[in-house]
Amino acid sequence: MTVAGMVPAPAPTARLRVQIPGGGEAARTLPEETPVALVYNGGTQAVMMATPADIEDFATGFTLTEGIAPREALPPVEVVAHDTDSGPAIEARMWLPPDLETTLRARRRATVGPVGCGLCGIDSIGQALRPLPPCPRPLSP
Template sequence: MAAENPAEEAFAIPVEAPVAIETNGIAYAVMMATPLQIEDFVTGFLMAEGLAAADEVGEVAVHAVENGDWGAGYVARVNLPPERLGLIVERARRRVGDSSCGICGIEGVEAALRPLPLLTRSQAGPPAIRRGLDALRAGQVLGRETHATHAAAFCDEAGKVIALREDVGRHNALDKLVGALARAGVDPAQGFIIVTSRCSYELVEKTARAGCPLLVAISAPTDLAVRRARAAGLRLCFVARDDTMLVMPDGAETDEGATPLVEP
């Protein structure tokens, strides 16, 4: 029951914990994440890192590790095909910092901005996007409880939510979603992704590498996000609201700006 005084309404505190990812027996990364759907998270993270294709991530074994007053951490162990071992070792050796942005262990601008796959055009229109936005809001269970988490959802071309994942980190939520689709055998090319955050270039990269042709964000993109999306043929809809949204046309130059999309 809601509190009579909104200021007295109680919110749950979201859990944030370290998740150590070990691939082929090698410690690869330690990420801070909400420890739900860790198998999906690890799968999507490894795909975004370029270490594995959707069908190359085997069983993910998750083990809780107590850490005294700091609570539990988690170790996720997974084996990738032997031909991936060289890249795993190279990345682990060169790692200079941990992040969930999809460029862990990368050195140099050229490596960070490696080529993206060219995507097919999305067929989803404004009505489908609005249906997806409504369904996303309704499906954010953790978000309603905490008011402190991000969500990422995959919708079919009619706007029906097929999968939704939440996390304290926006990158993590998208990694979980991409991993969930891969583990369920769902083709991201057959729909679109919605994220509850600004449209950063990392989210563009993850969406494009997953093979999804349309990314919808509730906030604005950065210039690099627009340029990377244009290079991949990824359609961007942003500042997405019930009454209007902005769309960056396929192939448009950055300085042309975005077009208001107010179709019913």
């Protein structure tokens, strides 16, 4: 399954525009985000929410920014799409040469935070897409 065929394209969504003077109804395009696992040598380094476009660039930027590999040793990125019971997910798989595995292990960290998208410290797509309990009553606007 391809990423493009699995994740919905950004779609216009109705919104109420408030401004002085006036206002009114408008539309805004909201991109979908999906969990992206950054996988090095078969192990997940991080799971982040991302728009499923340019995953190769996203993985390359993460690899460079985190100091996992220098530019001259950047591995190719294999993008693997998953269709899970909880929704789509993506793995960006990279294979590092043995001399960079020490660097990878040194960069591994558990980042736990109380705010944001809630994925800090999550190290698998399965944990990111766990089933949610049903809402006990109907939602109201």
